[in-house]
Amino acid sequence: MLNTSQSLILIAILAAVTFLTRAIPFLLFPDQEHMPPFVRYLGQALPYSIMAMLVVYCYKNVSLTAAPFGLPEFLCAVFILFLHRWKHNLILSIAGGTILYMVLVQMVF
Amino acid sequence: MKKQHFKQAFYMTLPVMAGYLFLGCAFGILFQEQGYGPLWAALMSLTVYAGSLQFAAVGLFAAPFSPLSALLLALTVNARHVFYGLSMLDKYEGNSLTKWYCVFGLSDETYSLLCTGEPPADADPARFRFFVTLFDQAYWILGSIAGGLIVRYLPFSSEGIDFVMTALFLVIAIEQWEKAEDHLPAIGGFILSLLCLFLFGADSFLIPSMAAILVFQYLLYRRECGRQHNEKGGEQTC
Numbered sequence: 001m002l003n004t005s006q007s008l009i010l011i012a013i014l015a016a017v018t019f020l021t022r023a024i025p026f027l028l029f030p031d032q033e034h035m036p037p038f039v040r041y042l043g044q045a046l047p048y049s050i051m052a053m054l055v056v057y058c059y060k061n062v063s064l065t066a067a068p069f070g071l072p073e074f075l076c077a078v079f080i081l082f083l084h085r086w087k088h089n090l091i092l093s094i095a096g097g098t099i100l101y102m103v104l105v106q107m108v109f
Numbered sequence: 110m111k112k113q114h115f116k117q118a119f120y121m122t123l124p125v126m127a128g129y130l131f132l133g134c135a136f137g138i139l140f141q142e143q144g145y146g147p148l149w150a151a152l153m154s155l156t157v158y159a160g161s162l163q164f165a166a167v168g169l170f171a172a173p174f175s176p177l178s179a180l181l182l183a184l185t186v187n188a189r190h191v192f193y194g195l196s197m198l199d200k201y202e203g204n205s206l207t208k209w210y211c212v213f214g215l216s217d218e219t220y221s222l223l224c225t226g227e228p229p230a231d232a233d234p235a236r237f238r239f240f241v242t243l244f245d246q247a248y249w250i251l252g253s254i255a256g257g258l259i260v261r262y263l264p265f266s267s268e269g270i271d272f273v274m275t276a277l278f279l280v281i282a283i284e285q286w287e288k289a290e291d292h293l294p295a296i297g298g299f300i301l302s303l304l305c306l307f308l309f310g311a312d313s314f315l316i317p318s319m320a321a322i323l324v325f326q327y328l329l330y331r332r333e334c335g336r337q338h339n340e341k342g343g344e345q346t347c
Contacts, residue, residue, distance in 0.1 A: 001144045006174045013176055014166055015156040017183035018190070022215045025194030032199055041330045043196035047224070048289055049298025049322045050189040051282045053315075054161070056302035058275035060311040073275070080276055084283050091127040093283075097276040098131075102269035 072104040117229050118240030122248070125218045129248035130255070132160055132277065135270045137256020138263075139167045147257035154253040158246055160216060162186045163253075164274050185315040193220045200238070207239045214242035216249075221281055297325045 002010070029035045062070040080097035087093070137150040140163075153163055165186050169179055193215050200223070201208050219242050228237040260267065286295060301321040305314040 002170055002174050007145070007149070007170060009176060010166070010169055010174075010179045011153055011156060013179040014153075014159075014162060014183050017180060018157050018159045018162060018187050019213055021184070021187040021190040022194055023209075023212050024191050025198055026201065026212055029195075029198055035198065038327065038330050039195060041333065042192060042326055043198065045291070045294045045326060045329060046192040046322075047196065048285050048292075048294035049301075049326065050192055051278060051285055052295045052298035053302040053318050053322065054189065054278045055275070055282050056299065056306060056318075057315065058278055060306055060314065072269075073272075076272065076276070077279055080279050081283060084280055090124045090280055090284075091131075093280045094128055094273060094276040095131060097279070098270065098273045101272040101276075102265075102267075105269040106266055 068109040072101055072109050075104065076101045114232055114236050114240055117232055118237055118244060121222060122241055122244040125222060125245050126248045128218065128277065129245060130252040132273050133249045133252020133254075134256035134259070135267075135273050136160070136163050136167075137253040137258075138260045138267050138270065139164065139256075140170075140253070141257040141260045142267075143167055143170050145170060145257075147254045150253040150257050151250055154246075154250040158214060158216060158249060159183075159187055159190075160218075160249070160277075161274055164271060188315070188319055190215060193217075193224075196224055200234070203235075205235075207235065211238055211242045214246050216245065217277070217281065219245045221284075291329075293329060294326065297329070298322050301325060 029039065059070070059073060062073050064070055076097045079100055080093050083096050084093040133154065136154070137147060140150045140153070141147070153166075157163055157166075162183055165182060166179065169175065169182065172178070194212065197215065197220070201211055222241055222245075223238055228234045282295070286292065289295060302314070302318040305318040305321060308314070309317050
């Protein structure tokens with residue numbers, strides 16, 4: 001474990017960078033009128049690409065070559081997909097998928 | 110008037126309340142397992158307030174002290190927030206303290222509530238968005254404090270609870286898929302990220318992925334321009 005000041009420094013860095021990433025567009029484009037059209041397009045289309053990337057990010061450490069071959073992760077993804085298409089309940093899908101995953105990794109695999 | 114905004118914002122954030130208490134709890138538990146108690150978790154959730162980064166950063170506190178790793182991790186995990194800001198530029202105006210708090214609090218969930226959900230017709234949009242942001246962060250802080258407190262009394266192992274993050278992104282991706290008219294941005298983002306994962310490996314694929322996605326988006330934008338150009342018969346729109 002790090003000492004107190006080291007921990008505080010890490011938290012300060014994480015906080016500052018996070019705020020910066022959220023504030024940059026507002027600092028760069030304070031004026032709506034002069035926003036480049038491509039930036040406007042990005043604002044609308046980029047979230048779709050980014051969310052797909054985040055899903056891949058969550059699966060980055062899953063090994064397909066060693067047991068259990070990512071089976072719990074992929075089974076739960078399929079389960080969440082069906083549960084969400086069926087009930088459309090954000091919390092139910094998240095909680096259901098997570099609980100199934102916990103059961104799978106603790107008791108089955 | 111004030112009381113009414115309060116109430117409307119509260120109703121809108123109810124789904125996030127459940128999710129954030131749960132996710133926040135999971136973070137509090139993970140952080141507690143590294144020896145960081147509820148006060149530390151609360152400090153993180155108060156000042157950093159970025160779910161996926163907080164999960165990813167837990168490992169930093171178990172490794173040798175490395176400010177540079179913290180900087181790089183925060184940049185790569187949170188770079189997507191730049192794009193949230195881009196699509197909220199027209200909604201968050203002015204220079205007030207509450208506006209900058211809303212910018213600070215633009216988490217995945219707050220963004221997803223506010224980029225799609227319109228404020229009620231009779232509400233002051235700025236004030237309404239402020240309360241939604243504030244409530245969401247309050248749930249997150251409460252959850253992360255609770256996580257550290259209850260971990261000792263859990264009747265079951267918390268192994269695997271970190272899957273909440275995956276589940277959350279999956280669900281948001283599904284919702285976006287259903288909402289989108291054009292699926293190319295999602296498909297392209299998925300394929301390019303997978304490609305970069307195989308090319309660059311798990312530890313360094315985010316930055317190349319984002320670069321590839323930016324180029325891909327530019328191509329989509331040019332395509333869109335060309336289409337508009339044809340429809341409007343020669344009029345230059347881009």
